[in-house]
């Protein structure tokens with residue numbers, strides 16, 4: 001497909017039907033695992049897994065720390081589908097390709113999408129290892145016209161001009177807070193605004209200061225595009241950032257953002273993050 005046209009409804013349907021023909025799992029929850037957070041997929045029971053390269057129309061994951069598998073299974077009896085590894089703008093894919101899995105989720109029957117990512121902390125009260133419940137976003141690529149909904153709109157997915165002021169489901173945010181308290185995560189569970197940039201270079205000091213002034217609590221290179229497509233087609237959205245490093249905010253700092261630190265923090269906090277998400281899944285009500 002042409003870069004600005006993306007995939008048709010029929011393309012998405014063909015991929016969804018191909019998947020549905022190969023598994024009995026009928027997922028109502030779709031999960032996207034961020035960098036270093038792929039362990040969530042390993043928690044699924046009775047797995048049926050597909051490598052991205054084997055799925056019709058699917059892009060392949062190229063980033064270290066992302067496995068590149070779509071895993072179906074159950075989490076304490078709840079049917080789920082899990083992306084172990086996601087696609088990013090900086091890999092060079094057209095933006096519609098990055099978000100294609102969300103439409104496939106929708107056509108598989110998914111009602112709630114839960115996304116995780118690794119992010120840099122801009123809020124000075126945050127510490128490395130904090131888990132931030134995303135309550136809102138800043139879509140910087142979108143300001144420059146790079147929105148995954150650019151191009152013709154297919155009403156079978158959603159309206160031309162979708163609302164984004166209710167993108168992050170408030171009930172699910174509250175559920176995360178409640179479950180987090182129960183699990184004893186109160187000391188490192190936060191909430192805030194996530195800002196997406198194209199990457200792959202990390203931010204300059206001036207850029208971090210600017211983003212912080214604009215109201216961002218964390219910065220990363222993913223999630224927002226998926227959220228827009230998921231909301232457009234009416235799925236409920238919940239998203240979490242693991243603060244894997246502090247974004248560098250002053251010229252005296254010796255800190256440097258690097259991918260190894262991101263993966264390292266992911267490994268340390270991953271189990272708690274996985275427990276939070278999996279416990280939430282068992283309490284989500286669907287109609």
Ligand code: 6GU
Pocket residue numbers: 118119120121197199201202203219220221244245246247248257262
């Ligand atoms: Cl500091 N910046 C961005 N853009 N993405 C990140 C990050 C920082 N840390 C983890 N992911």
